[in-house]
Amino acid sequence: MSFHPVMDYGAGHHQSARELPEEGPAFSFTPANVAKLEEICSRYPAEHRKSAIIAALYLAQGQQGYITRAAMRAVAAAIRCTTAEVEDIVYFYTMFYTRPVGKHIVQVCRTLSCALMGAERVTEELSKALNLKPGETDAAKEFTLIEVECLGACDRAPVVGVNDEWHECQRPEDAQKLVDGLRARGAASLTGCHLKVAGE
Ligand code: FES
Structure with a gap:
């Protein structure tokens, strides 16, 4: 008998890391993003250009909304590394999405x-308020609900x-209020990082 807890690494967990990216449409960085990426790369010695892979992926995701295989190849070409090295990062970090996501990505x-402190109950209540299971995005692409570390x-x-x-x-009983606030006021309804709040 194992004493290790059974961890449910189902579809709702780390959805971005669990699913292989699709090929997607042809992808190339916009001229503005090429310039931005070159500026970022210039902060590193030429032999450490790979340090900018994450920045390049953020630019690709910002441009297209999610990461495809075509985008990963474009990142690899821009960084001058292998696609496998880019894939490693996409599969590891949950902030890179390999499927289209909603405007509000709610991560518990x-x-x-x-x-x-009750995160599981918070997820349950958010799930009810959004009518989404963890890992799902609504048809209008307004919300995606995921569980993260x-x-x-x-x-x-x-x-x-x-x-x-x-x-x-966050308390379970506040979930509906959070969703209503996001629908009405977007990010303005969030409490924000307490470090930022404390420093204000
Ligand atoms: S354990 Fe939830 S923020 Fe660190």
Whole structure:
């Protein structure tokens, strides 16, 4: 008998890392993104150009909304590395999406601090409020719900990330309010990172 917990790495978890990217349409960086990427690459010694892979992937994702195989090849060409090296990063980091996602990507942290503070119940209530299972995106592409690992604000658990903003100390009973707020006011309805709030 194993003492290891059974971890459900189903479709709702790390969806971006679990699914192979599709080929997608032909992809090339816009001239503005080429210039941006070259500026970023110039911050590193030429032999360490690969340090900019993540930045290049963010530019590709910002341009197209998600990462495809065509985009990964364009990143590899721009960085002058292999596609396999780009793939490694896309599969590892959950912030890279390999399928079209909603305008609001609602990420519930499920790591220890958040799990102990009731993240699972938060996910359940968000799931009801959004009418989505973890891993799903609505037809109108407004919301995607996913479970992720530590978002780095463990002292304010449970934490829900929406795109690049945090909503902290989330309670299950607040889930509907969070969704209503996002629909009405977008990111302005989020509490934001407490470090930023504390510094203001
Ligand atoms: S465990 Fe949830 S933010 Fe760190």
